[in-house]
Amino acid sequence: KILDNKVALVTGAGSGIGLAIAKLYAKEGAKVIVSDINEEHGKSAVEEIKSQGGEATFVKADTSNPEQVEALITKTVETYGRLDIACNNAGIGGEANPTGDYTLDGWKKVIDINLDGVFYGCKYELTQMEKNGGGVIVNIASIHGTVAAPLSSAYTSTKHAVVGLTKNIGAEYGQKNIRCNAVGPGYIDTPLLNQLDEEHKKALIAKHPMGRLGKSEEVAELVLFLSSDKSSFMTGGYYLVDGGYTAV
Ligand code: NAD
Numbered sequence: 001k002i003l004d005n006k007v008a009l010v011t012g013a014g015s016g017i018g019l020a021i022a023k024l025y026a027k028e029g030a031k032v033i034v035s036d037i038n039e040e041h042g043k044s045a046v047e048e049i050k051s052q053g054g055e056a057t058f059v060k061a062d063t064s065n066p067e068q069v070e071a072l073i074t075k076t077v078e079t080y081g082r083l084d085i086a087c088n089n090a091g092i093g094g095e096a097n098p099t100g101d102y103t104l105d106g107w108k109k110v111i112d113i114n115l116d117g118v119f120y121g122c123k124y125e126l127t128q129m130e131k132n133g134g135g136v137i138v139n140i141a142s143i144h145g146t147v148a149a150p151l152s153s154a155y156t157s158t159k160h161a162v163v164g165l166t167k168n169i170g171a172e173y174g175q176k177n178i179r180c181n182a183v184g185p186g187y188i189d190t191p192l193l194n195q196l197d198e199e200h201k202k203a204l205i206a207k208h209p210m211g212r213l214g215k216s217e218e219v220a221e222l223v224l225f226l227s228s229d230k231s232s233f234m235t236g237g238y239y240l241v242d243g244g245y246t247a248v
Helices: 016-027 039-051 066-080 104-131 153-176 191-195 198-206 216-227
Strands: 007-011 031-036 055-060 085-088 135-140 178-185 238-241
Touching: 007 016, 007 066, 007 104, 016 031, 016 039, 016 055, 016 085, 016 216, 031 039, 031 066, 039 055, 055 066, 066 104, 085 104, 085 216, 104 135, 104 153, 104 178, 135 153, 135 216, 153 178, 153 238, 178 216, 216 238
Parallel strands: 007 031, 007 085, 031 055, 085 135, 135 178, 178 238
Antiparallel strands: none
């Protein structure tokens, strides 16, 4: 198994893409800290992993709260002794409005979770990884880390920023045995898309040359590769898994 003896952390692991990543990490031998703001979903993710023979522990944390994120890393080390792999996945879509009508509160909420939350994660993960001699971070951005999402300027802004943050970490930690990459999924069939009506969903599907939405498991495979030693010369990068969305 390619993650044997590794300790991995996934935020937003109670649902969708984060859940698929946590399950795949565990299947590949990692001990997984499943973190989410939603306790019920986080706990049921741990039960699912354990029922499939994996090792996991739930730790509740709101990634937009720096004290809770610092405590999450402390708890990870108390539980499994170190931190080798971290996937900063928790994120929201946020309000849908043209930029001129975007509310100040709506803007701030998306920035707090999708950007500040990823920064808090990276900050405390990096400190711990330096202590234990190295590690790997994967940040979940989006295709909207490179192209627009009309009516979601806060989302587009945060995802572009996560790509920039990832490049900076790659540049700063290259000689400290810590790699950091970002992933850019196209539209993936998760509860995040529940807020869309059928017509909007169809229009989104049409934007993917492969003619369908992606699956969480298809994103998890790329994240696994970037989290493992198979990607040992890759850092500061941004990799798409988008069914061709950004190619046209
Ligand atoms: P999801 O809504 O299914 O799951 C997100 C999880 O994050 C939920 O369990 C939720 O409780 C948790 N969460 C939300 N706010 C949190 C907070 N402040 N602290 C801790 N946990 C929190 O969504 P998903 O589709 O799996 O999205 C996961 C990530 O993938 C997000 O960053 C999203 O932007 C990104 N993404 C999703 C898509 C897509 O089409 N679904 C496409 C590209 C990128």
